[in-house]
Amino acid sequence: MYLLLLGLGLALLKYLQIEPVAAWDWWWVLSPFGAAVLWWWWADHFGYTKRQASVKMDERRRRRLDEGRRRLGLPPLDRR
Missing domain, CATH: 1.10.287 (Helix Hairpins)
Incomplete structure (x- = not known):
């Protein structure tokens, strides 16, 4: 860009x-x-575009799961 x-x-x-x-x-x-x-x-x-899209999707999924756990009153998963 x-x-x-x-x-x-x-x-x-x-x-x-x-x-x-x-x-x-x-x-x-x-x-x-x-x-x-x-x-x-x-x-x-060389796959840079797909890697960046995959990282973005994984982050969205993690946030969605953490939000669901928060609504249930559970702590977010510890990701290492």
Whole structure:
């Protein structure tokens, strides 16, 4: 996401002819978009995206179970 924002900012500065970005070649200005594509490819190819989604789901499940235990008057499970 940060690479996309950087790319959009640089493209806007280049389009509006604001220095020093106006003097740069377009391939320098558009390179954050290429880096974003490479990042997304790497994250999907090596499982980073799925791992992050799994961690998020596990945390939601843990909170849901702890909330249920709290409503029953039980202490939350000790996770080590």
